Amino acid sequence: MRTFIGIDLGSTTTKSVLIDENLEVLGRGITNSRSNYDVAARVSKQEAKIAARFTLFRNALGKNAEHLLSDLERNFRLEQFLSALRQLEETCMGYLDHPRFQGTKAALRRALESVFRKIEVEAQKIYAPGAARKSDFFRDIAGSRFMNLAEAASREADIPFETMLNIYDKSIIDVESLVDPDETVASQMRSGLARSLASAEGVGVDRDEALSALGKVLAVELEETYVVGTGYGRVRLPFPKEQIRSEILCHGLGAHKMFPGTRTVLDIGGQDTKGIQIDGNGIVTSFQMNDRCAAGCGRYLGYIADEMQIGLHELGPIAMKATRVPRINSTCTVFAGAELRDRLALGEKREDILAGLHRAIMLRAISIISRSGGVTNEFTFTGGVAKNEAAVRELHKLLKENYGDMTVNISPDSIYTGALGGANFALRAVDH
Numbered sequence: 001m002r003t004f005i006g007i008d009l010g011s012t013t014t015k016s017v018l019i020d021e022n023l024e025v026l027g028r029g030i031t032n033s034r035s036n037y038d039v040a041a042r043v044s045k046q047e048a049k050i051a052a053r054f055t056l057f058r059n060a061l062g063k064n065a066e067h068l069l070s071d072l073e074r075n076f077r078l079e080q081f082l083s084a085l086r087q088l089e090e091t092c093m094g095y096l097d098h099p100r101f102q103g104t105k106a107a108l109r110r111a112l113e114s115v116f117r118k119i120e121v122e123a124q125k126i127y128a129p130g131a132a133r134k135s136d137f138f139r140d141i142a143g144s145r146f147m148n149l150a151e152a153a154s155r156e157a158d159i160p161f162e163t164m165l166n167i168y169d170k171s172i173i174d175v176e177s178l179v180d181p182d183e184t185v186a187s188q189m190r191s192g193l194a195r196s197l198a199s200a201e202g203v204g205v206d207r208d209e210a211l212s213a214l215g216k217v218l219a220v221e222l223e224e225t226y227v228v229g230t231g232y233g234r235v236r237l238p239f240p241k242e243q244i245r246s247e248i249l250c251h252g253l254g255a256h257k258m259f260p261g262t263r264t265v266l267d268i269g270g271q272d273t274k275g276i277q278i279d280g281n282g283i284v285t286s287f288q289m290n291d292r293c294a295a296g297c298g299r300y301l302g303y304i305a306d307e308m309q310i311g312l313h314e315l316g317p318i319a320m321k322a323t324r325v326p327r328i329n330s331t332c333t334v335f336a337g338a339e340l341r342d343r344l345a346l347g348e349k350r351e352d353i354l355a356g357l358h359r360a361i362m363l364r365a366i367s368i369i370s371r372s373g374g375v376t377n378e379f380t381f382t383g384g385v386a387k388n389e390a391a392v393r394e395l396h397k398l399l400k401e402n403y404g405d406m407t408v409n410i411s412p413d414s415i416y417t418g419a420l421g422g423a424n425f426a427l428r429a430v431d432h
Contacts, residue, residue, distance in 0.1 A: 001020065001220055001221065001222055001223060002020070002021055002223050002225040003018050003019065003020060003026065003052070003222050003223060003224060003225060004018070004019050004020075004021075004225055004226050004227075004228075004423050004424075004426035004427040004430070005017070005018050005019075005045060005048065005224060005226075005227045005228070005422075005423055005426060006019075006227075006228050006229075006230070006250065006254075006418070006419040006420060006421060006422020006423030006424070006425065006426060007041050007044060007045060007227065007228070007229045007230070007231070007419060007422060008229075008230050008231040008247075008250065008416070008418035008419040008422060009037050009040060009041060009229065009230070009231035009232060009233035009234055010231050010232050010233075010269055010270050010271075010384075010418075011232045011233070011269070011270035011271040011299065012032070012270035012299070012302075012384070013030055013031065013032060013270075013384065013415070014030070014031055014032075014037070014040035014041060014043070014044045014231070014233070015028070015029070015030045015044055015415060015416050015418070015419040016028065016029040016030075016041075016044040016045045016047065016048040016419055017029075017048060017416050017419040017420045017422070017423045018045075018048040018049060018051075018052050018222070018423065019420075019423045019424070019427065021427070023257075023424070023427065025420070025423075026051070026052035026055045026056070027047075027048040027049060027050065027051030027052030027053075027054070027055060028047075028048055028051055028413065028416050028419070029043075029044040029045060029046065029047025029048035029049070029050070029051060030044055030047065030415070030416075031043040031044045031047060031137065032137055032139060032140075032176075036176075036177065037233040039176060039177050039179075040233075041229070042179045043176075043179060045227075046179050046180070046185075049222050050076075050185060052222060053185075053189065053217050053218065053220075053222075054069070054072075054073060056217045056220060057069065057072075057213060057214055057217045060213040060216065060217060061205075061209075061210065061213055064205075065205050065210070068196055068197075068205050068210065071129070071195075071196040071199060072189075072192050072193050072196045073192075074127055074129065074192075075127075075191075075192035075193075075195040075196050076188055076189055076191075076192035077127055077136070077192075078123060078124070078127035078192070078195075079188040079191045079192050080138075080180075080188055081123055081126070081127065081138060081141070081142075082120065082123055083180070083184070083188065084138045084142070084175060085116065085119060085120060085123070085142060087175050087178060088116075088142060088171055088172065088175045089112070089113075089116045091171040091174050091175055092112050092116075092167050092168065092171045093109065093112065095167050095170060095171060096108055096109060096112075096167075104159055104163070107157045107158065107159050108157070108159060108163065108164070108167070110157060111150070111153040111154055111156070111157040111159060111164060112153075112164070112167070114149075114153050114156075115146060115149045115150050115153050115164075118145075118149050119142065119145045119146065119149065122145060126141060134311060134313060138175075138176075139172055139176060142172070143168075143172065146168050147165075150164045150165065150168070186218045189214065189218065190214065190218075193210060193211065193214055197210060197211075225426075225430055226243070226426040226427070226429050226430050227243060227426055228243050228244070228245055228250075228422040228423065228425045228426040228429065229243060229244050229245075229422060230244065230245050230246065230247050230249075230250040230418050230419075230421070230422045231247055231250075231418055232247075232269070232270070232271055232272075234247075243426075243429075245421070245422060245425050247267075247269075247274065247418055248274060248276055248284055248287050249284055249421065249425070250417075250418045250419075250420075250421030250422045250425065251265055251267045251274060251276060251382055251417050251418050251421055252265060252276050252278040252282055252283070252284040252287075252421065253278075253282040253283075253420075253421035253424055253425065254382070254416075254417035254418055254419070254420035254421030254422075254424070255276075255278065255282070255380040255382055255409075255417055255421075256278055256281070256282025257282065257420055257421070257424055258380065258409070258411050258413075258414075258417065258420065259378060259380050259409040259411070260280075261377075261378040261407070261409075262278060262282075262378050262379075262380040262409060263277065263278060263279075263376040263377065263378060263379075264276070264277055264278075264369060264372075264373075264374075264375050264376045264378075264379045264380070265277075265278060265379075265380050265381075265382060266365055266368075266369055266379070266380070266381050266382070266383075266395075267381075267382045267383040267417065267418075268297055268361075268365060268381075268383045268384070268385035268386070268391070269297060269383045269384065269385075270297060270299050270302075270384065271297055271299060272289050272290050272297055273289065273290045273297055273364065273365050273368050274287060274288070274289050274368070275287060275288045275289075275365070275368040275369035275370075275371065275372035275373075276372065277372055277373045277376070282421075285373070286372050286373045287372050288368050288369070288371040288372035289368070290364070290368060297385075300361070301315055301361075301385065301388070304340065304354075304357060307340055307341070308340070308350060308354075315354055315358075315388065315390065316358075316387075316388040316389045316390040316391065317389065317390075318350065318351050318354055319351060319354035319355045319357075319358050319390035320351075320355075320389055320390050320393065321351040322349070322351045322352045322354065322355030322356075323349070323351075323352065324352050324355075325352065325355045325356050325359050325394075326343075326348065326352055326353065326355075326356040327356060327360075328353075328356040328357050328359070328360040340353060340357075354390065355390060355394075358388070358390040358391050358393075358394050359394045359397075359398075361385075361391060361394075362391060362394040362395050362398055363398065365395070366395075366398050366399075366402065375399065375402075375403045375406070377406040377407055378406070378407040378408075378409055379399065379406055379407065379408050379409065380408075380409040380410070381395060381408065381409070381410045381414065382411075382414045382415075382417035382418075383414060383415065383417070384414075384415045386410050386411075386414040386415070387414065387415065392410060395408070396408060
């Protein structure tokens with residue numbers, strides 16, 4: 001099967017979208033970008049291929065097996081997590097052969113084994129039906145559990161906690177660079193399906209039919225016919241320059257493919273904000289970007305979350321509880337922390353402060369859009385910040401205040417817009 005892939009290397013996450021010759025999205029993949037864009041590109045691309053196989057399997061079985069398919073994906077992720085955990089443990093143990101650990105090797109081995117056995121047991125609950133996870137990235141889940149368990153294990157073994165953290169930090173970088181071969185992914189999917197068929201979710205599904213369908217899906221070759229890269233780290237992508245497109249072009253075309261009536265696009269990513277005007281074919285007619293710094297972007301929100309010692313995903317829900325929206329004087333990352341601390345010290349509620357911060361961000365975004373040519377119906381909001389409900393609320397308010405009623409499009413897959421545009425450029429490169 002010929003497939004076309006777009007990869008969007010952002011400053012915080014890297015996204016891939018895989019489409020077929022009929023422009024159908026078969027799979028999407030996402031991973032932490034970190035500093036190694038080559039690894040991030042490989043991992044996100046593999047995740048998109050895995051998602052594509054799930055799509056093909058769903059198409060083969062039909063909607064009647066939706067519960068089984070959902071359970072299969074959960075069990076596959078469990079198998080994937082346990083496989084990565086074993087690799088992480090092996091890598092950690094390998095570091096113990098270094099001469100510096102000669103006197104503490106036995107104690108460190110026992111402490112590490114204790115931590116990994118506990119995480120292994122916890123994995124069943126982490127991936128249990130209905131379980132809520134703050135992140136789906138292996139580094140986040142494994143790192144969080146390791147931090148919590150290693151402190152007690154190091155005390156019990158009478159070894160420095162910092163030593164265990166140092167071993168983990170070195171090992172996780174090595175493990176993140178690994179991409180499972182196709183045969184490993186196939187084995188994990190088969191194991192996941194076996195778990196699902198043995199559970200209540202498998203009741204009413206013909207076992208032989210499901211196994212046969214999966215076998216056929218795994219036998220399909222997902223040919224990488226053409227790949228196009230875009231995003232913050234696109235110059236680091238491991239393929240020729242002719243396969244690279246600008247973020248502006250990819251987000252414009254991606255928004256058009258998601259919502260054909262789009263004329264104005266706002267993209268707020270980790271490092272920049274883009275206001276883009278497109279025509280009826282998704283062709284960019286004008287654009288503007290924030291200048292010099294990441295004020296009001298994802299990195300800024302991450303900084304605010306760190307200042308408040310909460311998760312980035314908690315900012316929106318907390319801001320939604322505000323009873324008033326104060327005016328925030330600065331969206332500069334350097335000064336925002338100081339203003340935040342001053343306002344908290346004066347007794348202002350954190351939910352009100354956060355609401356004010358979100359309004360300040362969107363005011364800045366509207367200003368950028370105005371410089372690009374103003375707002376035209378339909379308006380599409382893309383990027384990771386489009387998932388932040390407080391940012392969306394303030395955007396709706398500002399658009400209503402300044403431009404009146406209009407259609408505002410926000411897709412659940414908004415973070416993949418740039419990668420979707422890249423995938424469509426990949427198809428066009430072959431067809432034309």
